[in-house]
Amino acid sequence: MMPFAFQRATALADAFAAAANRGRYVAGGTTLVDLMREGVETPERLVDINALPLHEIRLRPDHLEIGALARMAQVAANADVMRLYPAISQALLLSASAQLRNMASMGGNLLQRTRCPYFRDVTSACNKREPGSGCPARDGVNRLHAILGTSEHCVATHASDVAVALVALDASVRIASPEGERRIPLEQFYRVPGDTPHIEHVLRPGELIVAIEVPAGPHTEQSTYVKVRDRQSYEFAVTSAAVALAVDDGRILDARVAAGGVATVPWRMRHVEAALIGQPLSASTFRAAARLSVEGAVPLTFNAFKIELLPRTLVRALETLETLAVPAL
Amino acid sequence: MSRLIGEPLPRVDAPLKVTGRATYAAEHRLPDLAHAVIISAAVGKGRILEIDSRRALGEPGVLAVISHLNTARLPYRPHKGWIDPTVGERLHVLQDDFVRHWGQPVAVVVAETLEQAEHASHLVGIRYEAEAPSFTVPDGESIEPQGGYPANYSRGDADQALATAEHRVDCTYLIPRENHNPIEPHATIAQWDGQRLTVWDKTQFPTNVAEELAAVFGLERANVHLICPFVGGAFGTSLRTWPHTTLAALAARHVGRPVKLVLTRKQMYFGTGYRPETWQRVRLGAHSTGELTALKHEGIAETSRYEHYIEGLLNAPRFMYSCPHVTTSYRLVPQDVHTPTYMRAPGAASGMFALECAMDELAHELRIDPVELRLRNEPKIDESRNVPFSSRSLVQCLRTGAERIRWHRRRAEPGALREGHWLVGLGVASATYHTLRNTASARVRLRPDGTAVIETAAADMGPGTYTSLTQIACDELGLPPEKVQVVIGDSNLPRVPPHGGSQTLSSVGSAVLAACLAARSARQERAHSGAIAGSEIVATETSQPGDATKRYSMHAFGAVFAEVMVDVDLGIVRLAHMVGVYAAGRIVNPRLAHSQAIGGMVGGVGMALLEETHIDRRDGRITNANLAEYLVPTNADIPVFDAVFLDEHDPHVNPLGVKGIGELSYVGVAAAIANAVFNATGKRIRDLPITLEKLL
Numbered sequence A: 001m002m003p004f005a006f007q008r009a010t011a012l013a014d015a016f017a018a019a020a021n022r023g024r025y026v027a028g029g030t031t032l033v034d035l036m037r038e039g040v041e042t043p044e045r046l047v048d049i050n051a052l053p054l055h056e057i058r059l060r061p062d063h064l065e066i067g068a069l070a071r072m073a074q075v076a077a078n079a080d081v082m083r084l085y086p087a088i089s090q091a092l093l094l095s096a097s098a099q100l101r102n103m104a105s106m107g108g109n110l111l112q113r114t115r116c117p118y119f120r121d122v123t124s125a126c127n128k129r130e131p132g133s134g135c136p137a138r139d140g141v142n143r144l145h146a147i148l149g150t151s152e153h154c155v156a157t158h159a160s161d162v163a164v165a166l167v168a169l170d171a172s173v174r175i176a177s178p179e180g181e182r183r184i185p186l187e188q189f190y191r192v193p194g195d196t197p198h199i200e201h202v203l204r205p206g207e208l209i210v211a212i213e214v215p216a217g218p219h220t221e222q223s224t225y226v227k228v229r230d231r232q233s234y235e236f237a238v239t240s241a242a243v244a245l246a247v248d249d250g251r252i253l254d255a256r257v258a259a260g261g262v263a264t265v266p267w268r269m270r271h272v273e274a275a276l277i278g279q280p281l282s283a284s285t286f287r288a289a290a291r292l293s294v295e296g297a298v299p300l301t302f303n304a305f306k307i308e309l310l311p312r313t314l315v316r317a318l319e320t321l322e323t324l325a326v327p328a329l
Numbered sequence B: 001m002s003r004l005i006g007e008p009l010p011r012v013d014a015p016l017k018v019t020g021r022a023t024y025a026a027e028h029r030l031p032d033l034a035h036a037v038i039i040s041a042a043v044g045k046g047r048i049l050e051i052d053s054r055r056a057l058g059e060p061g062v063l064a065v066i067s068h069l070n071t072a073r074l075p076y077r078p079h080k081g082w083i084d085p086t087v088g089e090r091l092h093v094l095q096d097d098f099v100r101h102w103g104q105p106v107a108v109v110v111a112e113t114l115e116q117a118e119h120a121s122h123l124v125g126i127r128y129e130a131e132a133p134s135f136t137v138p139d140g141e142s143i144e145p146q147g148g149y150p151a152n153y154s155r156g157d158a159d160q161a162l163a164t165a166e167h168r169v170d171c172t173y174l175i176p177r178e179n180h181n182p183i184e185p186h187a188t189i190a191q192w193d194g195q196r197l198t199v200w201d202k203t204q205f206p207t208n209v210a211e212e213l214a215a216v217f218g219l220e221r222a223n224v225h226l227i228c229p230f231v232g233g234a235f236g237t238s239l240r241t242w243p244h245t246t247l248a249a250l251a252a253r254h255v256g257r258p259v260k261l262v263l264t265r266k267q268m269y270f271g272t273g274y275r276p277e278t279w280q281r282v283r284l285g286a287h288s289t290g291e292l293t294a295l296k297h298e299g300i301a302e303t304s305r306y307e308h309y310i311e312g313l314l315n316a317p318r319f320m321y322s323c324p325h326v327t328t329s330y331r332l333v334p335q336d337v338h339t340p341t342y343m344r345a346p347g348a349a350s351g352m353f354a355l356e357c358a359m360d361e362l363a364h365e366l367r368i369d370p371v372e373l374r375l376r377n378e379p380k381i382d383e384s385r386n387v388p389f390s391s392r393s394l395v396q397c398l399r400t401g402a403e404r405i406r407w408h409r410r411r412a413e414p415g416a417l418r419e420g421h422w423l424v425g426l427g428v429a430s431a432t433y434h435t436l437r438n439t440a441s442a443r444v445r446l447r448p449d450g451t452a453v454i455e456t457a458a459a460d461m462g463p464g465t466y467t468s469l470t471q472i473a474c475d476e477l478g479l480p481p482e483k484v485q486v487v488i489g490d491s492n493l494p495r496v497p498p499h500g501g502s503q504t505l506s507s508v509g510s511a512v513l514a515a516c517l518a519a520r521s522a523r524q525e526r527a528h529s530g531a532i533a534g535s536e537i538v539a540t541e542t543s544q545p546g547d548a549t550k551r552y553s554m555h556a557f558g559a560v561f562a563e564v565m566v567d568v569d570l571g572i573v574r575l576a577h578m579v580g581v582y583a584a585g586r587i588v589n590p591r592l593a594h595s596q597a598i599g600g601m602v603g604g605v606g607m608a609l610l611e612e613t614h615i616d617r618r619d620g621r622i623t624n625a626n627l628a629e630y631l632v633p634t635n636a637d638i639p640v641f642d643a644v645f646l647d648e649h650d651p652h653v654n655p656l657g658v659k660g661i662g663e664l665s666y667v668g669v670a671a672a673i674a675n676a677v678f679n680a681t682g683k684r685i686r687d688l689p690i691t692l693e694k695l696l
């Protein structure tokens, strides 16, 4: 690991000043420190932001506000989140391990970088790490890589689970800088790789995520997160789905659908939602809509099975909600 | 008069371990210790053109960058440890500019602190001339392995019998490379004092480390001392002495200070061995009543270009079942890789996966219950050697297991049991592992204060050697466990075989027994002669296997039953229940035996469902060399296992009547699970691991 300076920020102004001086924020450090030890990230200065007052989870009249420094474990176990936004709680509980969830922050989670092994190995080419060097994953070990949102330059999957749930539920991030605050829908926060895979999001240097906001709505309570993986704990998604439905009298009034493990960014699927809205709650509705999820998917050597698995994952998530929506008599 | 043997004595070393006072290899504190970090080759084959150390050497704290450019040629006197392949020669580190495999150590950075050494290691500029490594299992040019397990075996005429068989199955099975992944990383601390070398090194074979270092550095054997009281899991990965041990000693000599070298998790996938990738084809011929008429089992495994690693891949098929016509053929394909090594149940775990899956395929073909098929093929003797088994309780294991898992629930037709979106299936496989015993020595000191010390150069990687040797000594000496101290893990103690092959209790235990007997009679003699009490009684004994191995075939047997659930839409396999029934002679400590058995079963679950070392065949890079992406089972994957040992009396194997259990429990698990998956889904998955895409 490269030598680096370390300082603590106790107020936003300190954090901004340190960031302006080539500082890099560190919250839980669960992924940044890993990448530093691999030589993938090489910050000269770390700015510990854990003393900033950004830990709270608050239920506002029209939205849920999650402080950027709230821990994954804390959000997952929050009673309001569990009751009103179950998909968020479930996505977090299905992430990483208990130890990591205790340490890791929500802001850090949104900014975690891909698990693509070629990205994480500095002896390998990688367009994300070294623009123009090439993408060995395209023809390499790529079972866990993306089928959606890829380009010839990058096929790396976005790794966060909770970001998938948040994108489905129309969350925004509040971002602060010395110039003030701005709010960006999470869906627009991430950038697909295109020919600039090294640019992953719209955060400008020194900007700080202060909070995540998730709007209220009739659908959020009927939300769920399904994660498919090889072992039952401590593994990233092979495929995942976050879905939410507002249902009245057996008919779908509103729907939210996003997928994980399959795309270069958390993948919102409005065309699938459109195919659900107005339809009766039924297996055939689910299957027809889910089939649309893989339109335009581009498989690689070892991940073509995701074209089959993703629709099935969506159907499973929708079925889970169906059982909730129609209480057994 | 046995009092402790057979009792579930808790581990005698447990308090040290749980309070952090057990010192592992990297934990010994020495003054003036420097830290070394290995730089691993970033090409899979080729030559080193340039090593530029200038930037690294300019960093604070950096003491040296050692490579073939600035280190002496080491003597590397001929040395074949027990566990070294008979054909080939170990990798000589930092002796030339050749890169033979991805990750080969090409330089070592030594600094005052670990952080400084790590940082400087990133600043060393190395240029290579790279070639494409070749990975050609199974089709590449193969060789007939020499010096151990036979390349070719046959009795009768298997081809002819297959041609005329009423029923046949012919299946091919693939097992990928697997890595051991113990929690304790390999680590070495080396300290020189003139021509004397002391090393604290993680090992399962203390005397071999000392012998190998003596050979490599051209030292007197007596001048090398290895200390390793505790091992944090190994599964075979610490049987051989790997390059990093030499590198630590080399670095210490280079900087003239003691040096610590710990492999990173990633480096554990390059610097040490692994279970080799295998390809197997099994052909069975049988009568419609189930009796086998022909068995032809071929196996091909990877090895390195510089050593021929061989294991007992095809041992079991030769004696497991009664069959008049049997052929086995074993081949190696050398590749541009480092040498594979023994991994828990080496050979047996892989070979029995293929054989036991093929038996299940045959059972299905014949419409005979898989348990019944095995019972119908129970041999009376070891037909490969024409000698009786010293004991064999496979039939009892199968019957007991069937009862415990409630086998009667199983439907012959696959896919017949369903709960919601889960398909439920039951599967069975037999298990076997050979009973080894080799010459071992032990010393007993009876102290005037009434306590005893047992000394032997054994190791305890987790099975409980400290405890079981304590039990043996207590019973022989008539002492309570508090009065007996077992000292192991030191190359200056009496010699024993490697702590592998499930032979420690049979070999070392027999030596401890003999030494205790000798000490007891010395004590009696002294009492009779009226000599002055007050001085220590010391007895050293060497215990050798007799000729019983010539007269008997010695193996432990077991039966594994798995109940799995397969998600009908998503292909996910979940283990619902597993029963392992074993007969392994006398069980010295049921608590430890149970722990060994469930540990082995968990390992088998990993083999069946999760484990695979991913190699990018373009350059030899391993892409999942970490514990997040090389998947082993988590607690959430493992239901409560039912592991039982049947009573078995075997007077022939060794004076204690014990058989090995550590590896037995790994065998058969993958086959039982694969067979259960077939029963659940009707899909035969013949290439491990059974990942969800194979079941969609």
Ligand SMILES: Cc1cc2nc3c(=O)[nH]c(=O)nc-3n(C[C@H](O)[C@H](O)[C@H](O)COP(=O)(O)OP(=O)(O)OC[C@H]3O[C@@H](n4cnc5c(N)ncnc54)[C@H](O)[C@@H]3O)c2cc1C
Residues within 6 Å of the ligand: A024, A025, A026, A027, A028, A029, A030, A031, A032, A033, A034, A068, A069, A072, A094, A095, A096, A097, A100, A103, A104, A105, A106, A107, A108, A109, A110, A111, A112, A159, A160, A161, A162, A207, A208, A209, A210, A234, A235, A236, A237, B628
């Ligand atoms: C073995 C392992 C398994 C994992 N499994 C999963 C999984 O299954 N699912 C999953 O979703 N995640 C998983 N993770 C990822 C884990 O969730 C992230 O490591 C964690 O959420 C990161 O949070 P942190 O606070 O530790 O971030 P840090 O490591 O502190 O920071 C990460 C990045 O975010 C930046 N940053 C942090 N906070 C802010 C802020 N407020 N504003 C601006 N920038 C900021 C940092 O500068 C850095 O670039 C796993 C991680 C590991 C190591």
